[in-house]
Amino acid sequence: MVAHPAAKDEHPAFSGTGEMGNLIRRFDWSKTPLGPISDWPQSLRTVTGMLLLSPVPIVVLWGADGIMIYNDAYSVFAGERHPQLLGSKVREGWEEVADFNDNVMKICMAGGVLSYENQKLTLVRHGEPEPVWMNLDYSPVLDESGEPAGVIAIVVETTKSVLGQRRLRESEGRFRALTNATSDVVYSMSADWKEMRQLDGRGFLANTESPRIAWQELYLFPEDREYIQSVIDEAIRTKSVFQLEHRVRRADGTVGWTSSRAVPIFDESGRIVEWFGAASDITQRRQNEEHLKLVVHELNHRVKNNLAMIQAIAMQTFRKNTDLKDAQMRFSARIVALGQANDLLTGERWAGASLRGAVEQAVRPHCPEKDRCVIEGDDVTLSAKTALALTLAMHEMATNALKYGAWSNSSGKVSVSWSTYLKDGAKRLRIEWREEGGPSVRPPDQRGFGSALIERGLAREVGGEAKMEFLPDGFVCRIDASESVYASR
């Protein structure tokens, strides 16, 4: 900056300290349309003196060209353009916003005023176009003749606060998106939890849109309230997270379960101002747990029952056999048959089992050749219990056939057939086990487990009869079952 000797403090035309006061006084204004300061009209001197005293960024755009005179605060805003900007034409000094300033000059030089709040402009800063926001106030400066001779502009950059607010909005938006993205119920509570301020129920719970005092009546069941309140009191007392799985009254009035967690929000002095919470719907999980408990209970019962069955089989097998080795073999085979029957039932989830499946499973493994075993009948679904009993009985008959009956020679056959028939309107089931082609048969001297199982057990199980006949041509067992043997589900 070359100081003009003529301007050197000879004209106390305006007071004003700071860098700009000195710069303006020393500037060679003779090269501008304004001419040397000594020639300036009083109006320009007055406005220059005024802006130099102001801490607010102010610029005067004088004459039709808008020659720029500004203060220290404005020089900060001008950045790297300062000090070259001083004395330049506004449309050239701010080339990138020349159109904007052209409009300002036209309006204000015609006596108008302009005011912009958070006006966005793109200014070149550090060599790069950059968006900035400003509060801009323009008004004309009248000369001695009372006509507009220049424009005074108060220029306050608001970029920081605009961006700050924008970040805050974005942050709020993200927060809203987060609370919308989660399927959790979101709620807020007063510091003492006496008032629910808001709850977004997500269809799980009823909404609370304005503060509600009686929220416990709405959401909690009377018998749960004392305990839940004690957990709330503890969280308030220790200023720590509230966390609890508890029952809730759902939006449809039914009982549900929620996993609720709320954090305290503190003021500067560390006092709780409110609580912010999220509660997820764990009703299904709770129901599953309850169901699992039932299943485990039922499983325990079945295990006990199975142990009792094994006990029964052991007692029957070992009491009547004097040959220990034979008894052990029979016992093992019976346990295996019981195990396989369980598989058959588990496959049908204990709802019932196929008669054909049960027969096939009990009989086939013992059959010496494929064509020495004939299984005939339209399949029916039996209750799980009947299928199990029938499997055990068939196992007994199959092992007997192998040892003494039709399968003990090289050509005998076993046929298992069944059919349903109506009697007094009830659909009964007849099953026949028939052996032929085996060695000649005579009734056994002693009745074993198989006989007891069939004649005493199976007959009752099927609610009918089970008759064993040791005919000369071969062993025959006829089972006449009542309607009760079919699966009810």
Added chain:
Amino acid sequence: MTLRILVVEDEMTISLLVEDMLTELGHEVVDLAMRLKQAEEMAATFDIDLAILDVNLDGHKSFPVADILAARGIPFVFATGYGAAGIDPGYQQWPVITKPFLIDDLRRAVELLAPPPAAA
């Protein structure tokens, strides 16, 4: 003393076991019911001193049978894989034996309800 006993048990092999155990203890098994309806009919009409009741009869609880017996003044023992926890609150004065059980468990439960003359 020979007691006339009704056995209600839906599992075939177990029913044979209970029957054999009771016979061995010197009692007479009058009959064996495997279904609820059948058990109710027998409980209502049979001339018996005592009953052994399985709790779960093919998915149905046997408590209605217990009610019929109690109304007739006939004592009974519950035999169940659920244990005492599987007995409804109204029936907790009756002895429970948990499956599987020993012949002595059965004997003690029966004697609790029908003490032998020597011990009475």
